[in-house]
Amino acid sequence: MYDLPSENPEDPGLPDEFHDFQPELLRRTFRPPAYWPDRCFSGSDLNIYYDLDHLNWYKRPDWFGVVDVDCFYGGDDLRQSYVRWQEGADPTVVVELLSPGTEPEDLGQTQRRRPQQPPTKWEVYEQILRVPYYVVFDRDSLTLQAFAHDGQRLRPLTLTEPRLWIPTLELGLGLWRGTYSTGRARVSGQWLRWYDAQGQWLPTDTEAAQQEAQLAQQEAQLAQQEVQLAQQEVQLAQERAMFAEERARLAEDQAARLAAKLRELNIDPDAL
Structure with missing residues (x-):
């Protein structure tokens, strides 16, 4: 398993189990205190359509969070994609989980686009969506990299510890070592998850129910x-x-x- 590739070279970025469980943990702990739960949305492996002039152009982050939008599309429907010009709000934070096939693009190391070609992932996040916070996590090396938009470009942040505080969300994102209870099993390891202003890890609904019990x-x-x-x-x-x-x-x-x-x-x- 460790020697064979987890991606198709012709279609890199296909999710392994970590790419399934990690975004789920981010979604289940994403609760910005300044916003009602029905005014927060997070998506994983969901197409973001960003250009009204090129309807087939999209990017698909491993996870992204948006505030001040309906949790459900139109108030009661599940989203099939995130259409920027209909939603009226861009992601506040985007998280990419590094994999061998997508690392150069995730870190902005790919060649800039040519005319009539779709922009790179980095160009979309930096120049079009102008994502305020962009986070890249390498599960193999347990490396957390963070970038903040300064109005012109995404600039790297110096992290003294694997934690990032996001003032606009009143939440922090950091590395947590523990056992995550999924719907199928309990999995131990290093995970990205949200924490509050007191530095306490936000519980999932399952953990909250267990704590209440x-x-x-x-x-x-x-x-x-x-x-x-x-x-x-x-x-x-x-x-x-x-x-x-x-x-x-x-x-x-x-x-x-x-x-x-x-x-x-x-x-x-x-x-x-």
Whole structure:
């Protein structure tokens, strides 16, 4: 498996399993706090049509995120592609997952287009879509590269750690080592995923449900402990009451014996 190519040289960029699971994790954790969930969209392996004069020209990022658009096309339909001139909003962030056949194009190392030819991927992201943030992840070397648009071009960012904060989204994108629970299995490794302003990794819906279940279980255990504590307090109160009653009975017996003794000595205890 490791020696045979995962791509068709004539059609590079065909997804392997990582190209399936990784975009899914990005989608399931993409929740910009400044936007309602129904005003955020993310696509993976979805055509972006960008030129009204050339309807057959498109690029297909591994993953991209857009804000301030309907989550569903027209409010209720699943998208078959992302048509820029109909949507009215360009992607805020694009992520490419490096593979041997697409690395030069992903990193802008391919030759610029010739007249009447479609622009390169880099040209589309930089000059046409003007993507504010472009991220490239190499799974083999665990290298994260990030680029930000300065109004003229995409410029590389210096990352002191494999994390990128995106202020306009109020989200960060970074490398996370852990076990990702897919719909089919649990897969351990290094993953790209989103984190919040506190640096906490955003949970998927499955992880959030598990956390809620764990919290509910902890609350149930706490409630059970409180019930047990209340029962112990009731039992302790009953034992204290019984002890007090026994002390009172003993005190009465002792007082009765003392009174009898005083009467034997011709002393009226009531007169004392």
